[in-house]
Amino acid sequence: GAVVSQHPSWVICKSGTSVKIECRSLDFQATTMFWYRQFPKQSLMLMATSNEGSKATYEQGVEKDKFLINHASLTLSTLTVTSAHPEDSSFYICSALGQSGSGRNEQFFGPGTRLTVL
């Protein structure tokens, strides 16, 4: 099956610093990737849709200048949390759009990145 990786798996940073999270599709190419945020015991909330070679589309309420998304290749999308604050502490999960064994489009999820801002 299609595999999506994220790096790092967890990160702790000081308030005011920036953190970059990578999302890679390991064995397939993904023109579209998605970034989700999940707070403890809550659901996944879509932050933005990332398309290779173009600007990301952000969901309402998500600050595009704070959460910078770059999808520079068909296998890599990055999310940079700029000037991070404690309220940005969350579980960030990416997914990549690929094809299932039956040929249908399917989102394959990464393992997530736990961000803790002190």
Add this chain to the structure above:
Amino acid sequence: QQQVKQSPQSLIVQKGGISIINCAYENTAFDYFPWYQQFPGKGPALLIAIRPDVSEKKEGRFTISFNKSAKQFSLHIMDSQPGDSATYFCAASKRQAGTALIFGKGTTLSVSS
């Protein structure tokens, strides 16, 4: 975002029992309804999915029942096992390729041995 409503929020089932989780959606443009299983500290993993042209899909112990007229779908886990203890999310997405998933709020399932 169109809402997907999921219930119950939490569920306790005895080993060997049937776990049932329900979801309802509003947007009739949705045409893909997956269920995801998530363990603590991990990303969600696709369990089973259905499209509205069928009313039921079964894979092993997992079954999705779909009621298009009621705009509802449910997950049944037969012979529930302690290893099934996890959070389950229903989701929905629209017809076009590349559209994002809208998730329900999740159900925490505990299977007691």
